[in-house]
Amino acid sequence: MYTFAINEHLEIFLLSLGMGFLLGILYDAVRIIRLIVSKGKAALFVFDFLYLALCSVLVYLFIIAVNMGAVRAYIIIAQLLGFFCYYISFGVVVIRVSDKIISACKKALGIIFNVIKKPFCLLAGVIRRIFGAIKAFFKKKSLKSKNYFKKLLQINKVSLYNLIGIFSLFKKSRK
DSSP: OOOOOHHHHHHHHHHHHHHHHHHHHHHHHHHHHHHHHOOSHHHHHHHHHHHHHHHHHHHHHHHHHHHTTOOOHHHHHHHHHHHHHHHHTHHHHHHHHHHHHHHHHHHHHHHHHHHHHHHHHHHHHHHHHHHHHHHHHHHHHHHHHHHHHHHHHHHOTTSHHHHHHHHHHHHHHHO
């Protein structure tokens, strides 16, 4: 089994610190996207799950590339150290600036959304007017046909409907 020299272990340790730093940057990017999209608990869960899945794949590929797939505790510790170094140094600055980034992104997305939404709203209004006219037409026709069939029933006295009506009139007049 091939073993590394001390300087190679140090190089892997420093690369792991850098990888942890990059994972911290990725976390802030995902956090900003999550805050732009939604502030709900469901969005938090989904984005955190996706972040953890992506990190696990990246760490796995990193360990394969750097250490031939041998998992060492110092690699994981160095990545955690790199993440926390980023989080307490640049992460604080990013958190402060992210509110401005998020508000600017929301304004830009709002403008783009309104520009895209306007033709669809106009189209929906035209469709609504067309279907309103069709509805009014059919309502008028159905009212006419209802009145027509009602007259037909009243003209034809042998209809069961009319006979029942006649019998009920006789019952009312007896009382």
